Amino acid sequence: MEFVKSPLNYVGGKYKLLHQILPVFPSNINTFVDLFTGGCNVGINVHSKNIICNDIQTEVVDLMRYMKATSHKALVDEIESIIEEYGLSRSDLYGYEYYGVNSSKGLVSVNKSAFEDLRHEYNNDTNQHFNKNALFYTLVIFSFNNAIRFNENNQYNQSCNKRDFNKNLRKSLESFMLALEDKEIHFTNSDFRKFDFSNLTTEDFVYCDPPYFISDVAYNQSNHKWSEEDELDLFKALDVLNEKGIKFALSNVTKNKGKENNNLINWMKQYRVIDLNHSYKNSYFSSKDKSDSSTSEVLIVNYA
Ligand SMILES: C[S@@+](CC[C@H](N)C(=O)[O-])C[C@H]1O[C@@H](n2cnc3c(N)ncnc32)[C@H](O)[C@@H]1O
Known part of the structure; x- marks a missing residue:
């Protein structure tokens, strides 16, 4: 199964x-x-x-609630707009060569600075154009191994990922959000x-x-x-x-x-x-x- x-x-x-x-x-x-x-x-x-x-972890529970309340398409559109605003990579559209890297080297050198801008603005709550949960999830997409990490002051401090919003992650996001929609799930924090x-x-x-x-x-x-x-x-x-x-x-x-x-x-x-x-x-x-x-x-x- x-x-x-x-x-x-x-x-x-x-x-x-x-x-x-x-x-x-x-x-x-x-x-x-x-x-x-x-x-x-x-x-x-x-x-x-x-x-x-x-x-x-409040941020994770809020994100789950947001994913449950939002359509998959709306969230993907929002993530893609955030990627565009910060100038993060779109290897799904352009491949790795376009960015002068290959799959084994990955995208850290391409995305590090934009990722740090996004992380800074997320931590300081200075980006008001986008929903905070969508900003958080975009940060997770571009985080090392997609793993969430906050420091003791509850500041997000994960480092930049080799990968971006690629086919595999898009697929798991879609099937996860469809399953969320179908289930009687309630989130508590x-x-x-x-x-x-x-x-x-x-x-x-x-x-x-x-x-x-x-x-x-x-x-x-x-x-x-x-x-x-x-x-x-x-x-x-x-x-x-x-x-x-x-x-x-x-x-x-x-x-x-x-x-x-x-x-x-x-x-x-x-x-x-x-x-x-x-x-x-x-x-x-x-x-x-x-x-x-x-x-x-x-x-x-x-x-x-
Ligand atoms: C090992 S992870 C769970 C992984 C999950 N089963 C999965 O497959 O994705 C443990 C979780 O416990 C949460 N946690 C840590 N301390 C907690 C506490 N005192 N009360 C409730 N949750 C807590 C963490 O935020 C983390 O999300």
């Missing part, structure tokens, strides 16, 4: 694991909660009457501790894909660091759901680059643990240290 791919690229995004994760979810879910939705790879592919996608679980019943299901405590990737330099306290609070919140008979699944890693997550390993003993045997070895974000780059990816569930 083909899944819809998010047009946002998250470290730890679950697109490649969907074929392993989704079959484990209960059938006949009434309300599905994707508590740490990020790029929404899971929420967009789930079959459920109602879907709630939550994230702490809160810390998981403040999320309102009070309306959930035993027919509902909560999926959690938090930042991974022991992984070495971007989160620990970002505005929403994931601490041991966050991790323990999440375990408590999941235990409370379990006591209420509400089903959940938690994605995580027990081992990464030789480090073990002992809090997780102890906590998960009371639940069913499914080993997803995934390796991030070939990921853009994996460490250069090849000595022990294996990752033990698990899905922890509280039902048989």
Whole structure:
């Protein structure tokens, strides 16, 4: 089965694991909660009457809401106008040669300065011609690996990408927006501790894909660091759901680059643990240290 791919690229995004994760979810879910939705790879592919996608990052939630409320054509037109205003590249129209580069070198040298202008104006809120969400998404298109990164002062600080708004990204944006249009998805913007679980019943299901405590990737330099306290609070919140008979699944890693997550390993003993045997070895974000780059990816569930 083909899944819809998010047009946002998250470290730890679950697109490649969907074929392993989704079959484990209960059938006949009434309300599905994707508590740490990020790029929404899971929420967009789930079959459920109602879907709630939550994230702490306001800009991402606003962008998702905007994508849901806007037609695909209108957003693409807006992105292309922003590209034109800043003089960013259109390799889809002109190819790489036109810009004096090739595919392996990529477009950083062409777009760096215009990208930095766009990033500066986005951070300072000085471009009033365009919708802020469209500016943000254009920034993400021209960001390194399409990965979102804000610093501790909530200033967008990702660097420039080798690629631009190319065929693949256009395709995932289109299929994602069509799927959004079709689904009963509602977006919320809160810390998981403040999320309102009070309306959930035993027919509902909560999926959690938090930042991974022991992984070495971007989160620990970002505005929403994931601490041991966050991790323990999440375990408590999941235990409370379990006591209420509400089903959940938690994605995580027990081992990464030789480090073990002992809090997780102890906590998960009371639940069913499914080993997803995934390796991030070939990921853009994996460490250069090849000595022990294996990752033990698990899905922890509280039902048989
Ligand atoms: C690994 S990403 C989720 C990726 C997503 N499953 C996907 O496939 O695209 C984790 C997300 O958790 C969010 N997050 C971090 N701390 C949070 C918190 N305290 N409450 C809610 N969301 C949080 C981050 O903003 C990020 O989007």
